Amino acid sequence: MNIKKYNEIAEKNKPQKQVLKHTFNAFIVGGIIGMIGEFFLNFYQKIFSFSEKEATPIMLITLILIAAILTGLGIYDRLGDFAGAGSFIPITGFSNAMTSSALEARSEGLVTGIGANIFKLGGAVITFGIVASFIVGGLRYVITYFW
């Protein structure tokens, strides 16, 4: 049997992607995470009389902490399996990537384990985040220089 024929047979039997269901789940869960963020933003502004600029990083830290704790409790990976990009794209997803890598490497010690592995998955986000901000920042500088 040749590869082309085999791929035809395999494609015919392939399990369906549940695009609609996954998109809906991602939309709902992503929205809820955004809502929780909004709640904390308002909460800190009301209770501690922070300005919005001051309350934003504290709100982000709160979300990061919650996601890290949920990862440790083994809940976030189940949420991720359900929501996909809905829980993966917000900052909670980044927190989960770091915490899960750290948890995995815990048995190898603090430095050689956690220290060396914590950015295993998050490293790509940081690297390309810096590259992207360099490019966008450079473009912005050039554009504003001429305008």
Next chain:
Amino acid sequence: MSSPISGSSFVFDNVYIQSVATTAGIVEYQGPLGHYFDKHYPDHYHHNVSYEQAEIEMLKDALLICLKNGKVKKEEIDFYFGGDLNNQLTACYYYANHLHRPFIGLYSACSTIGLALANASIMIENHNIHKAIACTVSHNATAERQFRYPLEYGIQRKETMTFTATGSVAVYLSNKPSSIRIESITLGKVIDYDQYDANDMGRAMAPAALDTYLQHMKDLKRDGTYYDLILTGDLSHYGKTIMKDLLKEENQKYNEYDDCGCLLYDVTQNVYQGGSGPVCNALVSFGYIYKMMLQGKYKRVLVLATGALLNPVMTNQKLSIPCVCHGYVLEVVV
């Protein structure tokens, strides 16, 4: 006496299974075959500090139960054959120093038990050795770590994914007659059908299973109906439908066909397409099928242990996945 090779197959006259032992993780225990396993563990750590050490303990338990059931001391075994999924066969070699006998480590991914049984059987048949143990072990968490992502990483798995089974199996073989024997084996070729998706093992491995199946039938001049059951290793639900189509395409007739990855778990368990891993096929064959054969449900069973020989580095370098399949026949001695 010595059986000459015919194609890629050997027929044996005096390789008998003396005892088997199966240990399983909690998810496998909760599956439909759970109560067939000799031992299970309440969690993924089994009171160890890491998953790797838990894996070593599972292998230890399987070997000790197997030796106890076979009424043999570990020093009396001539050779041990076995392997796991970890780099440097961690689980096997880190326990092998307790056995005080030569340990032959084999890597053939999820088809390790097939390769181990083949090696042990050939040596026993030729009277090179008298007693051998073939064993394998895998742990979901260590395999996930090595081949995929950290366990707690919240990512959506692809619909074609399989779930690496947790557990360990040991099979004690010798030339002393018993109720079930290894009748023949067929060693498979490494097959590459240009499949690139590391999250779709069933599709990558099905051609290897078909190749070994056809080779086995050709070498031994048999057809599928000779066997009561044909069992593939870990093709999972998706791979099983492909395999069925492939068999139809090749005009192969058979009595019953199933896949270990589909039998090990219930559809309600969150295991995507089904089970995989070296122990998936071994748990089903020697935990469930072996006992069914003792009860007389099956007389002859052809097991095709499939394995995807992938390396995550090479997958990232965009190379396709080589696959292999080793077949062995279990037969009730009349």
